[in-house]
Amino acid sequence: MRKRIIIIAINVLCLIAFIICLSSSASIQAPLRSQQAATTWAGQSGERFAQISIFFPDSNEFDEQAIHELRGAVNNSLLTVSLESTPQRRLHTDAWSTKAEVSILEPHGVVNVNAIAVGGDFFLFNPLRLRDGSYISPNDIMHDRVVIDEELAWRLFGAIRVAGFEIYINERPFLIAGVIARETDFANSRAYTYDAGLFMSFEMLDEMTEGGANISSYTIVMPDPITGFAYGAIIDAMSGEAVQIVENSSRFSLENSFSRIGSFGERSMITEPIAFPYWENAARFAEDWVALLLFLSLLFLVFPVICTAIYSVVLVKFLYRLCKSTIINKIKARDKRKYKEYINKLGLKDQIYDVE
Secondary structure, eight states: OHHHHHHHHHHHHHHHHHHHHHHHHHHHHTTOGGGOHHHHHHTTSOOOEEEEEEEOOTTOOOOHHHHHHHHHHHHHHHHTTTOOOBTTBOSOEEEEEEEEEEEEEETTEEEEEEEEEEEESHHHHSOOEEEEEOOOOTTOSOOOEEEEEHHHHHHHHSOSOOTTOEEEETTEEEEEEEEEEOOOSTTHHHHOOOSSEEEEEHHHHHHHSTTOOOOOEEEEEEEOSSTTHHHHHHHHHTTTOOOEEEEGGGTTSHHHHHHHHHTTTGGGSOOSOOOOOHHHHHHHHHHHHHHHHHHHHHHHHHHHHHHHHHHHHHHHHHHHHHHHHHHHHHHHHHHHHHHHHHHHHTTOTTOOOOOO
């Protein structure tokens, strides 16, 4: 009896650990809104979309002209499956960014701050929580607007409600469009290692940089009528380029997580000098944890599965013996009844005979 109680207790603990691993995995993935643009873009349409990201090495020369060429390749691939964008309905949207360090004039002098120069629908892909004002947009007439984070707002003004205020970046005046709160989830809080920062228009950084600025990351959401279509289209469009291409939409799928378990640690060996943006580093960090939690959850299931298999075999054997005994008893009872009927017909009622 004591042995059974111990086995039941171990099974219960294993199942609790299994549930904790699964819930922890979900809690790690859920806050990564930078990986959920395909769902946002699809809305209630019921159509299939995929989010694909491209990351370039430091020496790349990918610029806005290259983006127009890539969009053309995407449109051509969509035409092959009878899909075409119209002025009333866009089938895809994209965004791009690069990282830079800029100088900002503050009350006590000049300070160097991390800046991310963005273009396209960047804040669709990275919907950071606004504390004041608004995002910058590709539809802005002027590109001299920036979005700063809370840390920089406190450093410069000692307040958060500073939308509309003016700051000087590399000695040029900019208006603050909005103030955002940085992500505080498990993955992003570890991936973003800067104290304060801002988002500015890629066009302005390109104008302010001698020789122009190069794009380091590009992301697109596009139709995926057949699984892998969107990823294949981007692979074909970037053929021959030394880049890393990621399908964000399925990176946390069971298939990819199992694959990551099998090649655990290999991707730390990076052969191209690619500096991933912090949201991609956060997603990669989360991928490793999700794969680890999947492995642990399967490990915790081993003992309950073995116990279930053993007890299933025991139960089957018991039911088999029970059925066999029941059938034999029924046969004996039937034969005994027939024998007694035969004895009665012969008038030998006093004779007793038992059929074993």
